[in-house]
Amino acid sequence: MKSYKAQRRLSLVFRYLLLTLLAVVWLVPIVWIVLASFSYNDTGFVSTFWPEQFTIQNYIGIFTSSQFPFLYWLRNTFVVAVISMVLSTFVTISVAYALSRLRFRFRKPFLQIALVLGMFPGFMSMIALYYILKSFNMLNLGGLILVYVGGAGLGFYIAKGFFDTIPRSMDEAAIIDGATRWQVFIHIGLPMSRPMIVYTALMAFIGPWIDFIFSGIILSSSGNPKTYTIAYGLYNMLHSTKGSSTTYFTQFIAGCVVIAIPITILFVVMQKFYVNGITAGADKG
């Protein structure tokens, strides 16, 4: 009995050690990013793990830089994120609710078409979107919002999966009592799906903060850094300063840390929804 207990303890110690080792391996690069943002460096790259010289100048620099208007980027991204959050959530929830709770002739074909459209690589449509927006003089933040909202109609899978789990008996009871479907939607569907709405909204809000591709294609032609969003602004900053003998590279890292912290926290908080979304996504229903 004693040896069994000792064996158990040894196994536990071993597992804790392994887990700690893995956690260290996983976190080292992240810790390094934070450390690098505090390092004084004017060589254009950071080659040591532990900074030779600590400074908070990078954070002051990124907020006051005239060449890289970080505050404008923050403002632009915030405006885009808020507007696209409101509109995208409206669009996504409408589509998901209609597809999940209502039955109509076009429902099945719509699901199939959405499935097929989802299989085309998103990049394929980028050039086309560029020309479409260009021909309507929309290569600006407004166009970017339209692109985000326009794509929201196809991001209904997670929300639909959620609506599918709410029992329909309540809807039916309300309709027997004389409620219209709109009333059911407003007074039953929406209140019961509050967590889903929050999740959809936050996801739509995060989108513009991490998208550097679409924003780059749409905003780069203006050539005016004040119109960039944060992800493209930082990405562009890295490409124009990497390897040059300035402190811009470490400022770039500071900028990254500033926006990565809130996004990381949001993501960690919402991991449960995310998992549900992935596991539900396999079920096309």
Added chain:
Amino acid sequence: MFKRKDKKPPKATYREVWAKGGLASKLSFFLMGVSSLKNRQWVRGIAYLAVEIGFIVWLAFTGVSALSLLTTLGAIKKKQVVFDKAEGVYITKLPDNSVTILLFGVLAVLLIVAMVFLYVTNLRATKSLYIANRDGEHVESNMEQLKSLFDTRLHTTLMTIPIIGILAFTVLPTLYMISMAFTNYDAKHSIGFSWTGFQAFGNVLTGDLAGTFFPVLGWTLVWAVCATATTFFFGVLLAMLIESKGIKFKGVWRTIFVIVYAVPQFVSLLMMAQFLDLQGPLNNILLNWGWIAHPINFIGASASPLVARITVIVVNMWIGIPVSMLISTAIIQNLPQDQIEAAKIDGANALQVFRSITFPQILFVMAPSLIQQFIGNINNFNVIFLLTGGQPMNNNYVGAGDTDLLVTWLYNLVFGQTQRYNASAVLGILIFILSAVFSLFAYRRTNAFKEG
């Protein structure tokens, strides 16, 4: 979905509506909405009529010309100097801008299809009005119809705006790019290009790009298999480690790993590229510890292809294992314990339990989402683009490096030096076919699971 098994004969055929219907019904075949107007459904009638008038005006002023230009994509392909007899001077004619012509042509086709769709709904409405009048049933009033938009026709209200968005920002661009695959739009024909049928497909599959396409396709598949398999397998192991008996603060452990995934990828991957640089911290640490004598070139321009490929797969594990761990955790917590208990009583050790019970069960539950992840990895733009940018470059390839996937190559063909727009469209279609084949497989499996 709920197709009636016993198909009833329709209450009236369109032929009957046409033959026996009144003047309004007959007119509705040409002027949309007339029969609605006759039945005092003002809003619907006026909406139909306005749409039709708008459509005809558009067709007359720009639609016809957009469609006719679509057949040739513009007559003038190259910049040319011609003698203008009327003026008696030489004038320079710029090539027609085929990009815009193609765009508006596709838009015109899309609008016509939408119009046909509306026309059919108009006919359907006409027929149901005819039936209601013939059988003396209740005819919806204007107000009732408006109210039904919030009741029996709520789906119309909810779906209209999203569908317009999808048409404009997904369907139109996709159709546009598909048609681009059948032109010769490239660096040589950057303004005026023309239809060339399947020539661009030929270039990619057997022509000058074949030498790049097949190796890149091969690496894409190898990458997708490796990336999916490694993240899945180690994700399951990590989940089991955290879930195993005796480990405390499971949530905290999970969060530590999830943090890596939660950091925006353009931050974590761009910085990872710096971390792995020839002069980066990792090489420095390893040199200081004396583990290596020379810095290893993981992902730089002069890295060896094999090292770079292994590096991207390893870095992808860093990003991907946490997600996979989260999903497997959810599954493991719901696994039936009785089989495992029984096996343990029979004397199976932990490894045997894992190999013969837990792992197969997880694999069984996760198979459909694994195939989705596989497709996601085929299209995994971020990891390659941000980490290596396709490097090391391969001189035998056209506009691609050794770590480039089909999607990043597609991106390079458009935004890089080569400017093979038509080839990029062809690639998009081929990637679509690839994804579609695997999805089809996935959904067949899913259905098999559901039935079995």
